[in-house]
Amino acid sequence: xxxxxxxxxxxxxxxxxxxxxxxxxxxxxxxxxxxxxxxxxxxxxxxxxxxxxxxxxxxxxxxxxxxxxxxxxxxxxxxxxxxxxxxxxxxxxxxxxxxxxxxxxxxxxxxxxxxxxxxxxxxxxxxxxxxxxxxxxxxxxxxxxxxxxxxxxxxxxxxxxxxxxxxxxxxxxxxxxxxxxxxxxx
Amino acid sequence: xxxxxxxxxxxxxxxxxxxxxxxxxxxxxxxxxxxxxxxxxxxxxxxxxxxxxxxxxxxxxxxxxxxxxxxxxxxxxxxxxxxxxxxxxxxxxxxxxxxxxxxxxxxxxxxxxxxxxxxxxxxxxxxxxxxxxxxxxxxxxxxxxxxxxxxxxxxxxxxxxxxxxxxxxxxxxxxxxxxxxxxxxxxxxxxxxxxxxx
Ligand SMILES: [Zn+2]
Numbered sequence: 001x002x003x004x005x006x007x008x009x010x011x012x013x014x015x016x017x018x019x020x021x022x023x024x025x026x027x028x029x030x031x032x033x034x035x036x037x038x039x040x041x042x043x044x045x046x047x048x049x050x051x052x053x054x055x056x057x058x059x060x061x062x063x064x065x066x067x068x069x070x071x072x073x074x075x076x077x078x079x080x081x082x083x084x085x086x087x088x089x090x091x092x093x094x095x096x097x098x099x100x101x102x103x104x105x106x107x108x109x110x111x112x113x114x115x116x117x118x119x120x121x122x123x124x125x126x127x128x129x130x131x132x133x134x135x136x137x138x139x140x141x142x143x144x145x146x147x148x149x150x151x152x153x154x155x156x157x158x159x160x161x162x163x164x165x166x167x168x169x170x171x172x173x174x175x176x177x178x179x180x181x182x183x184x185x186x
Numbered sequence: 187x188x189x190x191x192x193x194x195x196x197x198x199x200x201x202x203x204x205x206x207x208x209x210x211x212x213x214x215x216x217x218x219x220x221x222x223x224x225x226x227x228x229x230x231x232x233x234x235x236x237x238x239x240x241x242x243x244x245x246x247x248x249x250x251x252x253x254x255x256x257x258x259x260x261x262x263x264x265x266x267x268x269x270x271x272x273x274x275x276x277x278x279x280x281x282x283x284x285x286x287x288x289x290x291x292x293x294x295x296x297x298x299x300x301x302x303x304x305x306x307x308x309x310x311x312x313x314x315x316x317x318x319x320x321x322x323x324x325x326x327x328x329x330x331x332x333x334x335x336x337x338x339x340x341x342x343x344x345x346x347x348x349x350x351x352x353x354x355x356x357x358x359x360x361x362x363x364x365x366x367x368x369x370x371x372x373x374x375x376x377x378x379x380x381x382x383x384x
Binding site: 006007010033034037038040041042043044045046048049050052054055056057058061062064065066068069070 | 203204206207210211214215216218219222228232235236239240243298299300302305306310311314315318329333334336358361362364365368369
């Protein structure tokens with residue numbers, strides 16, 4: 001007797017045979033115990049394989065995944081806030097130092113064209129001066145160093161601007177973000 | 187399942203990001219089965235799966251329903267696990283010999299008849315589950331996708347990127363290895379029972 005091939009047995013088990021082959025196999029199975037047993041065993045294996053209990057993820061898995069998903073949004077607005085705070089602060093500082101430079105012609109040796117001492121009102125320049133002094137001595141000293149070492153008027157202004165940008169960039173990047181970032185995490 | 191997934195995904199895309207938890211809950215255990223079959227280490231499997239779920243979430247707006255969510259989802263899980271295997275220097279491949287479709291030519295001997303055993307017995311159940319776990323690494327994922335994820339050959343091809351012939355050959359060999367291991371173990375059960383009777 002020619003038995004069913006292994007392929008036929010598996011296809012019969014899966015119900016994957018076409019009508020004619022299915023009928024042919026059924027005819028053989030009616031008279032062959034060996035193939036019948038084989039198919040019964042394959043059916044049992046398939047049934048158990050199909051219903052094997054899935055391996056459970058550890059408890060809290062869903063929460064851990066969601067923690068990666070929901071805080072993505074929270075983190076982004078916090079980051080945006082920190083970024084904009086840093087930028088606003090940096091811009092204010094640059095304007096303050098530039099204002100201080102413009103409103104103190106004696107310090108910066110800006111050439112006076114004639115009558116105009118400064119186009120910034122005295123009261124505003126005083127406020128700028130106080131504000132800058134409060135920023136810290138180091139920045140002030142460094143600024144004065146630059147101002148002393150460069151003799152020409154335009155280069156004074158350019159150096160001062162670059163220096164203030166560097167200081168404020170560093171402040172923005174390392175101090176403000178790190179400090180605020182740490183506070184947000186806690 | 188398909189409609190349930192679709193409804194949840196539409197809610198997520200509509201802005202209800204918390205609804206993603208439902209999708210994770212629904213698929214996590216079956217996906218874990220696949221990840222563990224591939225990575226063979228619980229912690230690695232869970233980390234890979236977590237990574238896969240985050241990727242799936244981020245990619246959801248680009249999902250176009252060209253295939254079922256399940257097929258698309260398992261492709262991402264499979265790829266994350268495969269790249270993890272790649273990092274371990276264990277690319278997810280087997281030798282050409284094992285993948286050869288000629289594997290289908292393996293035939294049972296005509297006198298190779300399975301011993302009598304109660305097919306519904308818990309003993310047989312335990313034997314089969316144990317032997318499924320012991321399938322060679324290359325066959326485990328294909329076997330899981332076919333039986334646990336209930337996928338067709340074509341869907342397995344889509345998930346794994348393997349040629350159809352390879353998928354068929356792996357599944358065929360896995361089932362025959364399982365059959366032979368089970369028959370061997372049943373033989374032992376029968377033997378021990380006969381000894382006890384005698
Ligand atoms: Zn037969």
